[in-house]
Amino acid sequence: MTGDRLPAAAGMRAALNARVAKIFDHASDTRSLFLSLTSGKHLRFIPGQFISIAIPLGDETRSRPYSIASDPEDRGPFEICFNRVEGGRGVGWMFERRVGDTIDFSGPFGAFTIDRAPAAEAGFIAEATAIAPIRPMLKRALASSSREAAPPKIHLIYAAPDREHILYAAELGELARTAPNFSYQTVIAPAEKIYDRLSELAQARWVIGDADRTRQFYICGVGKGVIRLRDLLRGAGYERRAVHYEQW
Ligand SMILES: Cc1cc2nc3c(=O)[nH]c(=O)nc-3n(C[C@H](O)[C@H](O)[C@H](O)COP(=O)(O)OP(=O)(O)OC[C@H]3O[C@@H](n4cnc5c(N)ncnc54)[C@H](O)[C@@H]3O)c2cc1C
Structure with missing residues (x-):
């Protein structure tokens, strides 16, 4: 849940596809995936936004939000970072992704963002x-x-x-x-x-x-x-x- 409303058009964004370019383990239960759009384009987003990843769970596909941990200015793959959750099947699937695998997602979404310096402390x-x-x-x-x-x-x-x-x-x-x-x-x-x-x-x-x-x-x-x-x-x-x- 985010504290700020999502843009009205958020749910209408087209599905995108990215390839896992690199994996980095911060700790035994915390991992970053570096993702490159298969279109070869650069993902545009505002700092703080997330993507919604389509995760197949049994017969159904569930979507799970993951925040973008890298900077919009970074060229090359963008980063998401996640940790294991007890009984968490969605994130369990995320941990099974390997370099070269592809991931379907939509976004970026979210209004918990900053695009310039805050006006005050x-x-x-x-x-x-x-x-x-x-x-x-x-x-x-x-x-x-x-x-x-x-x-x-x-x-x-x-x-x-x-x-x-x-x-x-x-x-x-x-x-x-x-x-x-x-x-x-x-x-x-x-x-x-x-x-x-x-x-x-x-x-x-x-x-x-x-x-x-x-x-x-x-x-x-x-x-x-x-x-x-x-x-x-x-x-x-x-x-x-x-x-x-x-x-x-
Ligand atoms: C806007 C948004 C952005 C998010 N960005 C990230 C992100 O960048 N990285 C990330 O790891 N997760 C993120 N999450 C949480 C993520 O979407 C999943 O909920 C989480 O990975 C667990 O999914 P699951 O399907 O395995 O378990 P679920 O069945 O969905 O969740 C099980 C329980 O775990 C709790 N939970 C959710 N996230 C965590 C967590 N990280 N650690 C411990 N408990 C948790 C949930 O509140 C829920 O009660 C985000 C959630 C939201 C709403």
Whole structure:
């Protein structure tokens, strides 16, 4: 479910076909597929959007959304990143794909996006694989804000059950080193405590520790914890439309 409405025409997009060009394992249960359109064209999308993959499950075909983890500017294959889910048959099929296999999908879809620097200071919150849409959003926000005289600050709080599931760590470290307006913190907490920790940190930083209610927020994660974070920030006086979220 996404927190923002999908474009009305979303469901009418034509089916596309991509070939698996490369596989990268971040961890034993977390993988990226790099996909090239079989048409040879480049997939155009806005940072934060997802594709809907057609997954054959028994007699039926189900579609499952996967966020695009790479940048629209990247030439070559685009990336999706996913993790195993207990009892998850759809993602089980995704793990069976091999280099050279083809995948049917439609999209890109979704309004949980950023196409330019946020107008005000922005907070990003993600857990584990849900950094996937946030990664290109952050990079777009930082690239376009670097042209401004006083770029808005951008802070990421990124949680995972262990260090191995903090994805793209080297890249995030490099961004924090080179972009003066970007900072980030990681949180390691047991899976069942992740949203407690994220809520405490969001509360300390943006509810108690900050009086300016013009901040923008982008939250992505799995389950009801995302809604808890959304409600915490909206309840603290941030505008409804300033708290963007995507719940998997
Ligand atoms: C807009 C959108 C974008 C998404 N992008 C991604 C992505 O980039 N990478 C990705 O791994 N998943 C993503 N998902 C989730 C993905 O579509 C599937 O739901 C997930 O892979 C499990 O599918 P399944 O068919 O195996 O199990 P399902 O039967 O569909 O799901 C089983 C349960 O797992 C939960 N779940 C969903 N995703 C995860 C997860 N990553 N980790 C743990 N539990 C989960 C669901 O809430 C559900 O309760 C996205 C979902 C949405 C709505």
